[in-house]
Amino acid sequence: MAALALAGALFGSTVWANPHDWQLSMPRGVTPISHQVHGLYLASFWVCVGIGIVVFGAMIYAMVRFRKSKGAVAEKWSHSTKLELIWTIVPVLILIGLAWPATRVLAHMEDTTGSQMTVKVTGFQWKWRYDYVDYNGKAIEHVGFMSRLAHNSDKTRQLDSGLDPYKVKAADGENDYLLNVDHPLVVPVGVKIRFAVTGGDVIHSWWVPQLGWKMDAIPGIVNMAWAKIDKPGIYRGQCAELCGQDHGFMPIVVKAVPKAQFDKWLAAKEQAGKAAAAPQTASASMGAASATQG
Numbered sequence: 651m652a653a654l655a656l657a658g659a660l661f662g663s664t665v666w667a668n669p670h671d672w673q674l675s676m677p678r679g680v681t682p683i684s685h686q687v688h689g690l691y692l693a694s695f696w697v698c699v700g701i702g703i704v705v706f707g708a709m710i711y712a713m714v715r716f717r718k719s720k721g722a723v724a725e726k727w728s729h730s731t732k733l734e735l736i737w738t739i740v741p742v743l744i745l746i747g748l749a750w751p752a753t754r755v756l757a758h759m760e761d762t763t764g765s766q767m768t769v770k771v772t773g774f775q776w777k778w779r780y781d782y783v784d785y786n787g788k789a790i791e792h793v794g795f796m797s798r799l800a801h802n803s804d805k806t807r808q809l810d811s812g813l814d815p816y817k818v819k820a821a822d823g824e825n826d827y828l829l830n831v832d833h834p835l836v837v838p839v840g841v842k843i844r845f846a847v848t849g850g851d852v853i854h855s856w857w858v859p860q861l862g863w864k865m866d867a868i869p870g871i872v873n874m875a876w877a878k879i880d881k882p883g884i885y886r887g888q889c890a891e892l893c894g895q896d897h898g899f900m901p902i903v904v905k906a907v908p909k910a911q912f913d914k915w916l917a918a919k920e921q922a923g924k925a926a927a928a929p930q931t932a933s934a935s936m937g938a939a940s941a942t943q944g
Contacts, residue, residue, distance in 0.1 A: 855867060
């Protein structure tokens with residue numbers, strides 16, 4: 651079924667990016683897209699439940715009501731046009747009923763028009779790079795960084811480290827072994843963000859379940875997606891494409907903060923980036939002048 655296939659494609663991993671005790675089913679997420687995907691998932695689930703009740707109910711009834719010990723004799727007929735029409739038409743109607751909203755959601759996922767911010771995401775073996783491209787119609791310069799597995803997790807995961815993974819914890823005491831990074835992606839709440847996702851070496855896949863989608867990071871190709879996060883928080887993800895030896899050690903952390911807080915963070919980052927770029931620009935200018943004089 652179309653909606654079930656969509657849900658499976660988006661959330662079919664055997665391991666959640668940020669698991670919780672007694673976690674079952676798909677998370678509802680924190681974006682409009684994730685809410686729509688969750689609705690499709692529930693619709694598909696209950697359709698499957700209904701089909702299961704009908705099929706297994708009929709099977710159990712037939713096994714009990716027409717068992718051999720009660721003298722039941724099998725019918726001799728082998729064809730019923732009416733029955734075959736019913737079990738052909740009904741599934742087709744179910745598929746159409748699920749495919750229509752699923753197609754609309756897929757189209758909505760691709761619609762990045764009206765985005766207020768653009769972030770370029772580049773996958774590398776085995777880390778992520780984030781470059782802030784524009785925000786509210788203005789280009790952003792000198793704001794970009796690599797995001798790697800947090801040092802305490804990286805140190806613990808080494809063979810013969812002798813360190814206990816259960817002792818790798820965040821400030822709130824929660825175990826975040828292999829789930830945390832040194833520099834999270836910071837984004838504002840309530841802003842439609844366009845993500846331009848690509849790869850720097852091999853194919854990766856940028857996946858944060860709470861955002862409602864995952865996107866392949868393919869070298870030479872830029873794939874687009876968008877998200878508008880509902881509320882502040884830390885949202886974790888993973889690379890969802892087997893990309894080499896350390897594929898399991900390149901987590902994703904998105905830190906969503908109020909817009910005012912993000913504006914201050916971005917201004918500080920821009921100022922620091924320009925200050926760092928100034929000596930390089932000056933050196934390049936001096937070098938060019940020397941070459942001209944020579």
